[in-house]
Amino acid sequence: MDIARKCPPVLTVIVILSLIAALSIRGLELDLSLLxxxxxxxxxxxxxxxxxxxxxxGGxxxxxxxxxxxxxxxxxxxTFFALIIAIVFTPFAIRAMSVGGGLSGERGIKSSLLRSAVVFISRMILNLLRSIPELIWAIIFILVVGLGPFAGVLALALHTGGVLGKLYADVLENVDPGPVESIAATGAGRMKIFFYGILPQALPQCLSYTLYRWEMNIRGAxxxxxxxxxGIGLLFYKSxxxxxxxxxxxxxxIVFIMVNLVDNLSLYLRKRLL
Amino acid sequence: MDIIVNNLQKGFGGAPVIKDVSLTVKEGERVAIIGPNGSGKTTLLRLLNLMIFPDQGSIELAGKKVNGLGVKEARTVRRGIATIYQSHNLIPRFKVINNVLAGKLGSWPTSKALFSLLIKPLEEAGVREVLEKTELEDKIYWRTDRLSGGQQQRVAIARALFQNPNLLLADEPFASLDPRSGEKLIRILLGWSQQKNKTLIVTLHHLEFALAHFPRIIALKNGMVFFDLPTGQVTPEHLQQLYGDSYQGV
Structure with a gap:
């Protein structure tokens, strides 16, 4: 019963997805025959x-x-500033770790309401950061800090920060609860539970996501x-x-070579670190 | 650690898992808890190590009532209780030494815990001592996930011993091991309890282990104490009634 609810039959999914695709093609008035x-x-x-x-x-x-x-x-x-944004917001976006969460050991309706509010607001902030594309952030920041790479850095940082924050929160919420409980059972407080029970389980995936977003940010930049x-986009535009x-x-x-170098470096780092 | 449990009840939304459990365990006693699946063994252990709190009834550890304790006080009590789990619950990526050191996290300040994890593992001598008992001294700097299942369970036991508890709880610690390895590990736990006169409570799936090694057997069925007897007085009829048709005899 439970399993049936979680995994709808493959056929249903295929039918629904094809329907959505067909409607999209109609709606966009795509003429696929052109291809x-x-x-x-x-x-x-x-x-x-x-x-x-x-x-x-040469010139x-x-x-x-x-x-x-x-x-x-x-x-x-x-990507570096995005990492900082994600690290700041993620703890508040996770139910167990947020204010009054399970790891703090506080119980009662008041702390649970407060926690829900904090988690909701943090997730909303991350969603907002993420839902605005880099390009729009860049235009906004050009108005604020002027033309140049700084606006680009901020644009990537905010969008990617929202993405990484959500990804980190999902990874951290889904770690195996067994080791976490065994650390908590020694009488450790929540900082120690986090560093000995949760983070070591989540770290490989978080690193992998971060490197992957860096690859994407090369293209974004x-x-x-x-x-x-x-950056190089200005030259593209001029040319x-x-x-x-x-x-x-x-x-x-040049972009092709650069993206490939970064992809390989990131692949190498992921293999080394995981 | 003396344990006095009175009229304990605990549920998780549905029907209570622990319906009515009362028992007394004296310091230095070695007790096996047996019972069919779903009889409430694991829940009882989690109540005893204060990971969950009872809906009704009371728990007294070393003369102190512990249900209804605040967060900080509960943590202090947990320091004196070590738990070994069926699925060892270690961090696979950690070196063995860091997993063992985690046993002391309750008494270490956060700064010390972070230093030990990120810069240099502390108290190596103490870790070597417990790993010697579990015969893993040569693996102290191995990554834990490179060890076999039985070896990882020995790391978990070393972690529990390193915590230096007054009460050691083990939840079906040998369920995923072959009987010979289980036999070896249970001797380590029993030896520790005897030597230090500390309380040991183990839930066991293998009836043979329970009957062969523990002086006292508590049987749980449907969230209640079915019998609580010195091992010598446990008869095949008792076990037949406890397990019903699935009982094959020992």
């Missing part, structure tokens, strides 16, 4: 053909490299320049607007 027309293929190919050869002149290459390092720095700082928030197609190819290659 398979020869015209479409020709256009795409000719666009890429026009990009070749890339602009490898532009240097400019592009400096910008890509800036993009990398924006993604690192953005490359776009932020379009609205003036620093595309001025029809410097050879430069666009150079930039694509």
């Amino acid at each position: 398979f027309s020869t015209d479409f293929l020709k256009q795409i190919l000719s666009y890429f053909y026009d990009l070749y050869p890339p602009d490898l002149s 532009f290459l240097r400019e592009a490299l400096v910008a890509s390092v800036e993009t990398l720095a924006i993604s690192i700082m953005g 490359a776009i932020l320049g379009f609205v003036g928030a620093g 595309i607007s001025l029809f410097h197609t050879d430069r666009v190819l150079t930039l694509i290659i």
Whole structure:
């Protein structure tokens, strides 16, 4: 009975998902046949053909490299501040750890109401941070702190902070309760329970999520320049607007290499740390 | 630690799991608790180590009433009670030494606990001493998840001994081990209790273990004490009645 409720039959899920997909295609007035027309293929190919050869002149290459390092720095700082935001909010967003939660050992209706309120507000703040895309945050921060990489860092930090906060909270809430109880049974207080019982179980997954979000932020940071928030995106924007197609190819290659390097580094770190 | 339990009742929303349990255990006693699945053995242990509190009735540990204690006081009492679980409940990623040190968390200040975890494990000599008893001294710096199931249960026992409790509770500690390993581990627990004159209460699935090693057997059935007898007085008829048709004889 319980299992049946938790796992709806595969067939039902497939039918519902196909229905949603069909409605979406209709609603968006997508013409999928375009994808398979020869015209479409020709256009795409000719666009890429026009990009070749890339602009490898020293001056532009240097400019592009400096910008890509800036993009990398924006993604690192953005993820770092996101981590801090998540660490600050996560404890309040978890029922067991929040004010008056099970780990504090307090009982009674008053503390349970307070806890529900604190958890709700913390989750709402995280949701708000997360539901606003980086690009919108970037535009807001450009108005506040001006053009440049700082706006980009803040934009990534707030959006990613909301994402990581939610992910951390989910991971921490789902750790195996056995070790947690065994630590609590020694008479440990909630800080010690957290560091010896909960965090060590959750850490690998939290690290993995953080590295994955960093990978995503590299790509995010490359776009932020379009609205003036620093990094390689600004060069993209200029090159595309001025029809410097050879430069666009150079930039694509640089971003491709950079994203791959970061992906591999992150994969390596995850393997080492987990 | 003397234990006096009176008319204990505990439920989790539905029908009470512990309906009416009264019992007295003297300091240094070694008691096996037996009973069919769902008879309330685990719940009784969790009431005794103050992880949950009774709906009705009272628990006295070492002459002090402990139900209704505040958060801080309950923690203080828990320091003197060590618990061993069926599924050892260790942190797989920790080194063995850190899992054993966790036994002392109740009496360590948070700063000390963090230093020991993040910088350098403390009290290595004490950990070696308990690991010697469980024959794992050579694995002190191994990652716990590299050990076998039986070895991990021995780490859990070492953690409980390292806590240096006045009362040791064990909840079906050998259920997932082969009988020979179980035999070895139960001797460690019994030896500890005898040597230090400390109370040992073990819930057991293996009737043979209970009858062979413990001087006193308490049987639970449907949340009540079914019998509470010196082992010599437990008869096959008792066990037949306790387990019903599933009883195969010992």
